[in-house]
Amino acid sequence: MDEEVAASESRKETTEVAPALIAVHPDGHHVAVAVGPDLRVFNFLSNSAVSLLDESVNQPFHKDNIRAIRFGAKGKLFVSAGDDKTLKIWSPENWKCISTVLSEKRVTAVAISNDGLYVCFADKFGLVWIVDLNKNSHDKKPIPLLSHYCSIITSLEFSPDNRYILSADRDFKIRVTNFPKNPLNGAHEIQSFCLGHTEFVSCLAFVPAQENPHSLLLSGSGDSTVRLWDITSGALLYTCEVAIKAGLLESNGNAEEHDHAVTDLCTTLDGLLVAVAIQSLQGIVLLSCNVSAQTLSVAKVVSIAGENFVPTCLANNPSTRELWMVTGVSSLPGYDYPSLSRVLVISGVDVEQEPVVLGDDKIPGGIKLLETLQGTASFDDNAFLVAAEAVKAAMCNLLIKKQYPFENREYRKKTRNDRKLKE
Incomplete structure (x- = not known):
């Protein structure tokens, strides 16, 4: 029986690939791509690849799939974390690793407080940990902040005013927690729950509207919807059936289950537009967000012709109004590529303009950037x-x-390799 269980677990592991991720510096100075354990960064100011420096380890800096990357709101910090149970905090000024944080379990999501004082990360057991950046040691010990109790956390976000930390999970819920003045003692006061999704919540993003600076939230889900919430009360304000609106799904819902999950979303134009990636769409959906009416509507569907490009992650460059996209995975089954990634850029992301997918020669940084972030200039399209x-x-x-x-449960218990943090 153990052999059968092991074979079943082995088959599962062969499909556990990591999607490619992308992040753009708030000022547009850098763009970073993570695929598998590789972290690749391009510097627009010098028009060259960045050499990362981590004095604590030799390359590779991560020894397993990276699951989360992001810049801080002010661009002074960058974090990367994933399946090697390690979170690294980098300084984008010199791209030196300023701190390495060890996790007991695999990391699934990260967030940086908007004042740059704290980094939070979630693990596969449903715990959220906090790291105090005020401490001067290189190896910082994380402290438990809150828990979702055995539900994998898929997304973490600080509200723009730093009043709340939001955590979403695979059990359909979004938790809004008051971020305390002394978070190292834990965050125990729940502001609200945003309940309404019928499948896992995959991504969160705030609507950066000046008249409502913290309370409007967007969420994407495996139920093929994007929803708008008031996080203060937890009220569901609007539901947009994006897969139906984009023509991917009939209104009667006749489609393979989970085939049209929303995989990522990001806001552009101060929240007037929302770019949405859907699991089976070769392109993106642009939603128009009416802040005063608190509604969402499909503005455009931008198709990517001539390429088998289904975005796995999106990032907005507010300084140029360009939308950056990446597709790809680590350890692609059946191929010799150790990691596969393809980067595209959409310009003219505006309410009135027609978006344009830039050719490789028109992308900022050009072929040099593509070779840095993709590992090569081209791949087998299939x-x-x-x-x-x-x-x-x-x-x-x-x-x-x-x-x-x-x-199966007994086998999984026997083969667990959780890292126990030393006191």
Whole structure:
């Protein structure tokens, strides 16, 4: 029986790939891509690849798939974390690792407080940890902040005014927690729950409206919807059936389950537009957000012609009004590529203009940037269709909750390799 269980677990692991991730510096100085354990950064100011420096380890800096990357709101910090149970904090000024944080379990999401004083990360057990950046040691010990109790946390966000920290999970819920004055003692006061999604919540983003600076939240989900929330009360303000509106799904819902999950979203134009990536769409959906009416509507569907490009992550460059996208995975089944990534840029992301997908020679940084972030200038185009299917399978394995028989549970207990933090 153990051999059968092991074989089943082995088959599952073969599809547990990591999607490619992308992040753009708030001032547009840098763009970073993570695929598998590789972290690649391009500097627009010098028009060259960045050499990362981590005195604590030799390359690679991460020894397993990176699951989360992001810049701080002011661009003074960058974090990367993932399956190697390690979170690294970098200074974008010199791209030196200023701190390495060890986690007991794999990291699934990260967030940086808007004042730059704290970094939070979530693990696969549903715990959120906090790191105090005021302490001067290189290896910082994380402290428990809050918990979702055995539900994988998929997204973490600080509200723009730093009053709340939001955590979303695979069990359909979004928790809004008051961020305390002394968070090292834990965050125990829940402001609200945003309940309404019928599948896992995959991504969160705030609407940066000046007249309502903290309370309007966007969420994407495996139920193929983008929803608008008032986080102060937890009220659901609007539901947009993006897969139906984009023509991917009939209104009667006849489609393979989880086939049209929203994988990522980001706001542009001060929240007037929302870019949405959907699991089976070769392109993006642009939603118009009416802040005063508190509604969402489909403005445009931007298709990417001539390429098998299904975005796995989106990032906005507010200084140029460009939308950066990446697709790809780590360890693509059936291919010799150790990691596969493709970067595209959409310009003219505006309410009135027609968005344009830039050719490789028109992308800021050009071929030099593509070689840095992709690892090469080109790939077998058919590989990206396989990559899109691999991401679907991996997302289902990670986020669709499964019930294990007794034998499987016992085998999983025996083979766990949680890292216990030393006192």
